[in-house]
Amino acid sequence: MQTIISPLLVSHRLSLAPPVPRLLNNYHHRAPTSIRLSSHRSTNSLRLFSSTVAAAAAAAAASRDSEMATEDVQDPRIAKIASSIRVIPDFPKPGIMFQDITTLLLDTEAFKDTIALFVERYKDKDISVVAGVEARGFIFGPPIALAIGAKFVPMRKPKKLPGKVISEEYSLEYGTDKIEMHVGAVEPGERAIIIDDLIATGGTLAAAIRLLERVGVKIVECACVIELPELKGKDKLGETPLFVLVSSA
Amino acid sequence: MSGNKEEEDPRINGIKTKIRVVPDFPKKGIMFQDITTVLLDPKAFKDTIDLFVERYRDKNISVVAGIEARGFIFGPPIALAIGAKFVPLRKPKKLPGETIFEEYELEYGNDRLEMHIGAVEAGDRALVVDDLIATGGTLCAAINLLERVGAEVVECACVIELPDLKGRQRLKGKPLCMLVEYR
Numbered sequence: 001m002q003t004i005i006s007p008l009l010v011s012h013r014l015s016l017a018p019p020v021p022r023l024l025n026n027y028h029h030r031a032p033t034s035i036r037l038s039s040h041r042s043t044n045s046l047r048l049f050s051s052t053v054a055a056a057a058a059a060a061a062a063s064r065d066s067e068m069a070t071e072d073v074q075d076p077r078i079a080k081i082a083s084s085i086r087v088i089p090d091f092p093k094p095g096i097m098f099q100d101i102t103t104l105l106l107d108t109e110a111f112k113d114t115i116a117l118f119v120e121r122y123k124d125k126d127i128s129v130v131a132g133v134e135a136r137g138f139i140f141g142p143p144i145a146l147a148i149g150a151k152f153v154p155m156r157k158p159k160k161l162p163g164k165v166i167s168e169e170y171s172l173e174y175g176t177d178k179i180e181m182h183v184g185a186v187e188p189g190e191r192a193i194i195i196d197d198l199i200a201t202g203g204t205l206a207a208a209i210r211l212l213e214r215v216g217v218k219i220v221e222c223a224c225v226i227e228l229p230e231l232k233g234k235d236k237l238g239e240t241p242l243f244v245l246v247s248s249a
Numbered sequence: 250m251s252g253n254k255e256e257e258d259p260r261i262n263g264i265k266t267k268i269r270v271v272p273d274f275p276k277k278g279i280m281f282q283d284i285t286t287v288l289l290d291p292k293a294f295k296d297t298i299d300l301f302v303e304r305y306r307d308k309n310i311s312v313v314a315g316i317e318a319r320g321f322i323f324g325p326p327i328a329l330a331i332g333a334k335f336v337p338l339r340k341p342k343k344l345p346g347e348t349i350f351e352e353y354e355l356e357y358g359n360d361r362l363e364m365h366i367g368a369v370e371a372g373d374r375a376l377v378v379d380d381l382i383a384t385g386g387t388l389c390a391a392i393n394l395l396e397r398v399g400a401e402v403v404e405c406a407c408v409i410e411l412p413d414l415k416g417r418q419r420l421k422g423k424p425l426c427m428l429v430e431y432r
Contacts, residue, residue, distance in 0.1 A: 106334045143326050
């Protein structure tokens, strides 16, 4: 398992994990590659991290960091995916920098690569369920499910699914919302991944995890295209690991 | 080529048997065609996508427009397989940035479908995808949106048609391809 260490967390990391001098050397050698772009640029801020397999096991055991796709600065797929995401300021309300993946979907190579990165990760992990969170999880989940031979299970806002459902409530900034799944869609013992375009506070994904766990499913991982790490969504996911392609501050 | 049902294909029956009909949803008298059970069968789901991909792969389609939300399930796999862009057509206020909208009628009142400005260009050849065609109102709105920006709508593609609702006639002359009829 590989761990990507955020440059901003390096000092924190050292206090938790055994020293990883090789990783630190890589970081220093690589002079900051994370660039915070001004709010009106249309490209995403992208953090490129080096990863080392040897150091990863120790660091990973001590940390609850989200895992990013292997990023060598030479890997063209991640950079292209990140640059295809459009940032829209002040949507849906002032102060929010909205990460718009629709521009990724317009770039046939970027969309194909996004799916390929997830498929490569999950195809040999005996995943029988891909659960996608409405609505943008419906865009990324099905192609992954089809490629790995898993079922696709939509997790929906209330009252959209016909027939018998189970639901799980979760908190919003003001009030609560619910996420629903069909009774009988999944069976105890199945191995699942949960897909959404982005993890922010982690509230929705945490509710999705609870829903699936209630019916005896093992969630192998949550997978998102984008993470907003400052919102610490991964902390809400309990034991479930998180995998993301792009981290956006 | 006019829209037609892929009658001879043996995969169709497999798909049809997976569709679950839920009575009185969302209200009494409506026999809801639930495609989620198709998605639970990897072979049936794959066959559904394959049937559309086989039909469209050599037709120079540059855009697959999917109608929220179930069109988001079928559209992207088709788009990926044929090398087209995927464009989500959404309920109001979901798409960030600049959009155009088209109004359409519901049984009571109106609703709107929105598309991003700049997603589709003049000359794009487009497919519109949704899980089901009922009255055709939403599909008609989708066709209008695409045509307004100069795209050519080649066909509408749905898994299910409810022919009694005559939606096929509301598609501005565009052909419809569907896999399963429910009367």
